[in-house]
Amino acid sequence: MFDPDCNEAKGITMPNRVFVVGVGMTKFEKPGGRGARGTDHEAGKEGWDYPDMARESGTKALADAGVEYAEVQQGYVGYCSGDSTSGQRALYELGMTGIPIVNVNNNCSTGSTALYLAAQSIRGGLADCTMALGFEKMQPGSLGGGAQDRESPLGRHVKALAQIDEFAFPVAPWMFGAAGREHMKKYGTTAEHFAKIGYKNHKHSVNNTYAQFQEEYTLDDILGSKMISDPLTKLQCSPTSDGSGAAILASEAFVDSHGLAGQAVEIVGQAMTTDFASTFDGSAANIIGYDMNVQAAQQVYDQSGLGPADFQVIELHDCFSANELLLYEALGLCGAGEAPTLIDNDDTTYGGRWVVNPSGGLISKGHPLGATGLAQCAELTWQLRGTADKRQVAGVTAALQHNIGLGGAAVVTAYQRAER
Template sequence: MANKVYVVGVGMTKFEKPGRREGWDYPQMARESGSNALADAGIEYDQVQQAYVGYVYGESTSGQRAVYELGLTGIPVVNVNNNCATGSTALYLAAEAIRGGRADCVLALGFEKMKPGSLGSTFDDREQPMGNHMQALAEISEVLFPPAPWMFGAAGREHMKAHGTTAEQFAKIGEKNHRHSVNNPYAQFQDAYTLEDVLGSRMIYDPLTKLQCSPTSDGSGAAILASESYVDAHGLAGRAVEIVGQAMTTDFASTFDGSAKNIVGYDMTKQAAVRVYAQSGLGPGDFQVIELHDCFSANELLTYEALGLCAEGDGGELVDSGETTYGGKWVVNPSGGLISKGHPLGATGLAQCAELTWQLRGDAGKRQAGAVGAALQHNIGLGGAAVVTAYQRAVR
């Protein structure tokens, strides 16, 4: 039987526009987020037995260089790269070490130091990891560069054609997430916009305007995970949050079935969610707060359906119902999500973990979504990986 896994400490930096903080390199980011997580757990770094460190853009042992800011203890440090799902993949691997009984206290940390502007490839002398995905999409859609807004925008257009979803419904997601971020001191943007502002901002790829797209960002997030015996021995149960379900999937054959939504990860998400619900005994209606991967507003709407918050095709109606914000059934992306909080690729999944841990503890300040008993996390990376995680407050 797998060991129980608890989040006992979380920390993150403020997410920033790339290069905004002079002299702020990835070691400084990691020191800040990691120190915050250790302080939150009330432990020293020498208690950590393994570390999983995620980043997308960096040299081969940047993970070691990052955590050396916390201490030099000789522990295994594993570098992790899974595109935009990197942070949650580090979280998944750290949890697996505890589930398997290989460690009792593990650090998951993610960071990113990015360049301004749209994402591009680093190595142009070899096959691109998403080459098959882009080719499959090119067979059913016009081709536009940069790839990311084209891919998710095409999935949004597909949904509009199949289900009558409107540009205004996608824009409402951007309006919601920017509004949520006003109360998040860690967010890259903390400005509210009207629906008209969102619709009227610069068109990136119809129907996606600039205020419906996540920015490039610098920043870091971290979590300390512990086993049940460690939690008991160190008296950490009062603030511990249990991971009650977690699944990671990669592409299925259905990714290339000719639908844009599956090319951008719909089926990966759906299959991971099914496994998490089975593990945890919880269903979509049992969660009060959800942090999901809104790299573009179109993906948030698709993810509503993949997670089972509504039936396939009903995402637009769910947006109009008001059930995904304060006063509704779920508060989705109380942090502001990727669209407004920011998206430093390696840090995103761990920032989601931090937000949900604070929500479950009742420590989210003005963002607090009432009494939260269960929370759900979703993070994807094309090429591909999806990680879905369910959390509950520890019951001891």
């Protein structure tokens, strides 16, 4: 524990507290779901482009916070597909106040990386009010492989996995499927355990009007859908999506001066990790980020003084059902090899020890890469406020968020209501 008096005597400044005071998001749509071309106000073109997405999510977040865009001192905008200053163009829909705007790209953890940077600015005393916003306008189908004239950021990961599992397309489901097969071989996990995660998350999304899919499936439907990478069927894989999410972050002084304590949610722990040498130790789980997840979670538990048992609701990165299963163990919800028992006991849904992905998760809510982390933040903010409607988890006092991008970065965040 820190001794504030001792630190003050040494000239050490303690980090400022950081609060989420406003959140907003769009409905997540299949690519082109609201029109293949977006609005160009000068040319009068119609559709749903990233400026429209940003205006919708950003306006909602500002209204939720009850602040004007002119009060935002810094902006951090995440996206994976787009031009170099798309972040500026996105926030110009909300105002043109000359503030610093930083464009952020960290693969699938882009949204939570923008959140991390916006929080870091307040934590370090550089700003009192910041905005994190993420969006994505994606192409239909599996993710592409990027530029052909340079080394892929995932090239080393793919080569390492190909040494222990036969290479296959599409690459992303192959990578996570390989980690699932490894778990099956090591611990006796079955295809049904993975399918039960898909079943759960689709069932949760029925109550989420922001979700790309709101259809409940039977377990047989999940198991019987098209095989993508054994044991992962189509209904256990996150879809490509268009959409946006946003959050307004504030310092304690800003919360007090604006009377926002009643709606503020505090970030009580937050950590980002990147790949360790162990990523390439010959384990499929580590290649898809297991060690990154373990270390980020432990840092957050140390910062917050909370442990897995202290959270009631969790939004985590279920890009594929195999990743959610592995995350139960990486985040410390159970020991190594014990995730199937959690699943069989319904410990990760309503009535269980935790409710994991009440939003429907990436599998059913959708996965617009730059927006995912901020949509998770929005869901957990609503859960802590008690305003999540039919998705509301009973007695929420603390919430945990996990978001990962291969190549790689993992971001874990812990939240509590401000008055606690």
